[in-house]
Amino acid sequence: MQKLPLTLLLATVATTSAQAEGWYGSAKLNSARQNLSSALLTSPRVNERVDAPDNTKTFTPAFAVGYAFMEGWRLEGEYTMPSSSTFKSYWAPFNANVNSLDTHSQRLMLNGYKDIPLNDWLSFYGMAGVGLARIDSDGYQTNETRRFAGNRRHNFAYSVGLGLDAKVSEKVTLGVGYRYVSMGDVETGYNTFANRITARDEQLKGKLKEQNLFLEARVAF
Template sequence: MQKLSLALLLAAIATPAAQAEGWYGSAKLNSARQNLSSSLLTSPRVSERVDAPDSTKTFTSSFAVGYAFREGWRVEGEYTLPSNSTFKSYWAPFNANVNSLHTQSQRLMLNGYKDIPINPWLSFYGMAGVGVARIATDGYQSNETRRFASNRQHNLAYSLGLGLDAKVTEELTLGVGYRYVAMGDVETGYNTFANRINARDEQLKGKLKEQNLFLEARVAF
């Protein structure tokens, strides 16, 4: 009898949970680390980068509405609220001139998920997303009076991630996850200040990337 009870318990734990089909809403709290790679100061008078831009950390939120299909597939539309970052760099031969690039980024993404049940209440998932990142940029050289013109652009963005979900009730699921987001090339406008040759031929550029660690709450309608 004890062996039968133990066998039934193990079978229940090992049995994948039935995937509920229907609409849901979700909210994420993201710990975001943004990085500006391949950074460039386009000027014919600089020779090399002295110091790479710092990565920045911030918190932001995102909201999504999606539909869960059977067999563990989900599709959702997600909006990520604006996130602000500042990256600083130095270029030879003007080592004393800090170049400060400020970005404000927000995203609208279409995400796809595949849930892999571990037991009736716990599941692992992988995800991928594609969408549009809206990025506003500006910056300055040395001090706030020597500014680069602001710029606003819309870039193709993509993301890859994985996570772990716990089904608390039939309606509520809580989860944790990680994802990598690429938001493409960003650039300021040209310098508004007078440089050594009184030309408008300098701007700040780079590739904006982000890594997320997030907490999620998902509610089925």
């Protein structure tokens, strides 16, 4: 009979620990895999993509400040530092001409989390975020002298993810997680080189997406 009150006490301590209120700072190291989907070379003289663009992998840091509420809810503002990717593709009937699209992206997000305690030091969470992605794009065709003009876009971005946190002290929490991020459309400016009809009517386009595996350190203020 004495075991029941002790079990309830431990459960209360675990819940209270996981739901502590207050401000915190966070740093993440993202292993980011970016993908260019729906890739297009806008030109009236091509008919199909021969080879899809490659995925690229980078390591990118992110920093956040947030507030932990009761009941396991958290809200934070997060900035992900610039990340660069290059995507190459080939288009029929000019299969020998590589089209190289370079992107440089960064984003500012508002993220919401729901923590679910598993015991007094370990918790699972789900998250979702919305924000703004700034993407600079340029590139070239065949060689670096045949360039597409640069272009900058500010796009709506969203993310969803999940993770696992371990509370190592009253102030410090370490975690691992995964998230999917959509950053919207990207496009270069038009070709600055003379194509075979001497027209400025070609550009590279696509949709930029990212998958993150990350490590996180969070410190309560």
